[in-house]
Amino acid sequence: MDPLDKLSREKLIFYLTVPLSTIIIFSNLFIIIGIACNRQLHNTPNYFFLSLLVADLCTGIALPFIPRMTLDRQLDFKHCLVMYIFPNFLFLSFLFNLVMVHYERYLCIVSPLHHSQFWVHRCFPLALLTVWLPPLLYASLPAFGWNNWVEPNPNKRSDSNETFLRSTTSQNSTKEDEACSYKQVFPKAFIYLEVCGLVLPAMLSIVAMMGRVLWIARKQLQDICKLQRAVDRLQQQQPSDHEQQLNLRYAKCVAAVSLTFLVCWVPYIIYQLMSVTALQTGVSLQSSYLYIIMSCTGIGSMAIIPLILGLANKQYTEPISRLMLKLRNRWRGGRNNRDVIEQDV
Template sequence: LHGKLLKSEAIPFPAKLGSYTFLSWEQLIYTITIPLSTSIILANLVIILGIAWNRQLHNTPNYFFLSLLVADMCTGVALPFIALMGLNRELSFSSCLVAHVFPNFLFLAFLFNLVMVHYERFICIVDPLHYNTLWMHRSFPLTLLVVWVPPLLYACLPAFGWNNWTSPAWDGCCRAIFPNAFIYLEVYGLVLPAILTIAGMTSRVLWITRGQMKEICRLHRAVERGSQASDQEQRMNLRYTRCVAAVSLTFLACWAPYLIYMHVCIAFLMSDTKWSSTTHIVLSCTGIGSMAVVPLVLGLANKQYTEPASKLLQKLRDRWRWRMQESEGTAI
């Protein structure tokens, strides 16, 4: 995915691309990705340290989420290299593999972890009585193997021979590493089904929540013996509406840029049309960056994860105020 989707339209270096233009595109990539990558890494570290610091959070569900945070942090580290995949360069076979296979593995591992976390929370709400008997709770190491090993195996298929390196029509590193069939299989066999699964589980949870809220309102009216909605029911409806709006906007903000980027890349790949690498850089950076924000939204919404960081900031703020007051008293 990502840069390799543009292998048909990428411009070989240095045949069609001047060094100045290439360097300017590299600078654009670093200008966009470095702030995004830094923010993603730091935010994940804050949540990881929050889970590690609080012993009450040392349980299986949070271990799943911790694995997702590690994968998300690795995606943040690889973000600049993912964008660079769209700029074809004359590299050796081993260099091409490292530059393309490793970022792809991190992305797929992140996606598998994200599906696993959503599935675990989905089962917790849909079937809470059998929640603790799930196979993922009985064998946590097996779960880690499921979300990390298959992405690694699939990403390494080009290293096992599924590539175009021996093709006489060499057209850059991307074309040599990733065949069209590999790209289509990843997009429509792995990425899109995973995104649709996450969307389906989220919609199902919201629907169940709506049904439970209606039942609570019905019982409340039976107790109060009133036919009209009370202020408490109106507040519950308003809170649910805000929840649906927040979830919908978050999903659109995090996934829509990536879906647009992915389908635009597939369209140009199928039509074998060249397009601006500047457009590719902007779409790839914003698409991958917005997708990597999903775990951060889930983590920062939980006050237990951010409590240690909040306490540390409060201590630093109190110490700074105390020093300011002390310096003012000394000056007087």
């Protein structure tokens, strides 16, 4: 790739990811502090959400580096593995935490009287381990030999053991760097398994749980409206506006869920489809501007989902809002005092 062309792509990644990363980092810190300062929120559901916020915070930190994984770099084997494995682990842990939060809230809605008896509440440390350990193990598989790394010296045999031990024996060899590419770290089977075996099932499970929750809410709304109409008939009253208000509130809820899905999930789905299609056809899209834009916006928009869930809950933002209000009042009070002193003088 032309150095100037590569530089322009890196600038595009910088301008797209740094603002998103900044918003994600500070918003997550805002919500995390709000949960930590409110003792009433120190319970199992909020601990799961706190774990999701930590994973989202790490994803926000790694966001500027994830699209750069498509660009080739001059790195040795050890640094090349770290560059690709660590962001992939953070993204997978974020996805697993997102599924766990939706699953825990789904149980609370489906079984509101018995949700505390499920394993996610009774075995909280185990549930928390399941959202961090499997992503770490899977993302680390290339470090244990499942990679396409090839020795640069053609005279050497490039069997898997020599490839893996290269990082420890390279001190006595030449210091020449090799080109580091995602194709050398992630085999096609690894990518297919991650997309079709982890990412897509996680997305489908979240969509299925959201659809089930909306269906339950719709059914309960219909039951409430039936009872309301029965009461009105018994009391010989005109139909009240309460049913219309409930239907309007449900319509707003469906619209909010649909808009969140379109904004946060559709760009990432398009990005995944482009990746899989390019992998199947052998067409190199990783260096194209469209692919870079979709990778930045797709991963960044999906990382906004916890922020929407957190900022929509006033309990999470109330402590920080109170603090900001006190600081604003103090600043206004001090400014008013200075104005009064200046007028007296």
